Amino acid sequence: MELWDKNMKTTEVVFEAVLPVLKLLSMALIGLLLSHPKIQMIPKPTLRLLSKLVFFLFWPCLIFTHLGPVISVKKFIQWWFVPINVVISTAVGSVLGFFVALICRPPPEFFRLTVIMTAFGNTGNIPLAVVSSVCHNEDNPFGGTCYDGIAYAGFSQWVSVVLVYTLIYHMMEPPLEYYEVVEEGTEIEELTNLPTGNENDLSTPLLIEAEWTGIEDQRTEHCQTPLVATIFNSISDVSQSNTPDIESIREMPSSPRSYGCLAEPKVVRKIRIVVERTPINQILQPPLTATVLAIVIGIIPQIKATVFGSDAPLDFITDSLAMISDGMVPAVMLVLGGMLWEGPNESKLGLRTTIGIVVARLLILPLAGIGIIYLADKWNCLIADDSMYRFVLLMQYATPSAILLGAIASLRGYAVGEASALLFWQHVFGLVSISVYIFIYFKLLVTLF
Known part of the structure; x- marks a missing residue:
């Protein structure tokens, strides 16, 4: 069954849209149950270790083994709209976040947080998990080129990371007014009491450590x-x-x-x-390093022939990395399940603002994304006859806020509880909204694009 088949029944589209999310939800529920305090088969230290494996091993291996074989100089040029789309989605989300802040009127110190949490979506592990789940079946609607979606998602990593460590990093600095009212010496005292990696501290939420x-x-x-x-x-x-x-x-x-x-x-x-004072040295995190290596190796034919392909001398290493990367999706969903069991942190943001951010990020922004991708398609900005390419671009508008925002909030000491609570509720409601929008995207890819 091909996605561009105009005779697909609505029930078939619904089944193909819901099935990938049901798989991910099942794995998340397993993680939630196994991390339950009464069961404790996966205690919090184990989830932290699993999160480290995802960050340092599974995620980079997945990007490297799927992006490297596909990328070339020609495709590097053809895919120009992928990073541009990340910037566009962030810009549109910023406008929506600004209106949410004006309408919902959060506390003044959280005005910037409202804009940021609406603007910057998860372009990393969630799109990769969704694409992997969609492509897991041999009869997936995208055919044999389905796994190219992982390459598309991985290709967008670099622009997302650069935005976070430059623009978002400075936008999430503590408000100056709040900083001034703190008594002299309080900040130093807090900093000296911060937990270090050697203290085996378990108080940091899994949300914060999930992507950093x-x-x-x-x-x-x-x-x-x-x-x-x-x-x-x-x-x-x-x-x-x-x-x-x-x-x-x-x-x-x-x-x-x-x-x-x-x-x-x-x-x-x-x-x-x-x-x-911008932490440029932090940009080259393992997933981005894997992306850069895959692009460099992929666009140089001589090196590519040595690393990728069944006849490549180093094919056994690539196969080993591919086997390791198979643990990416299960591990991410198990950690997500444990994260959901922790529940939301205490937040002073207010119910109205929280609802406004969730609605803007998960319901309104994806609708705007449909219009943007439709116009880009009509203006011939996209690769012709590539449904997976369009699906990945659309997914960049439908994901919850990036989990990395929780890490930046913790690093900067700004609205840590509020960011964690927003991420929690967005991921809870995102399970439903992503299912709905995958169905809408599949239907549009069949009838409109």
């Missing part, structure tokens, strides 16, 4: 400083009592001074300080 294992080890004093607000606010508007001033930041060893008569303009200096 070892987050606690990356936290420093500067992570929880409202750097951008401090630098770009004038002295007359900002109290200098408890916040670091520009001069103290500028004099730090990592910030080179201006030389002699080559006086550095104030705006340039401010931008430079912000750039220097």
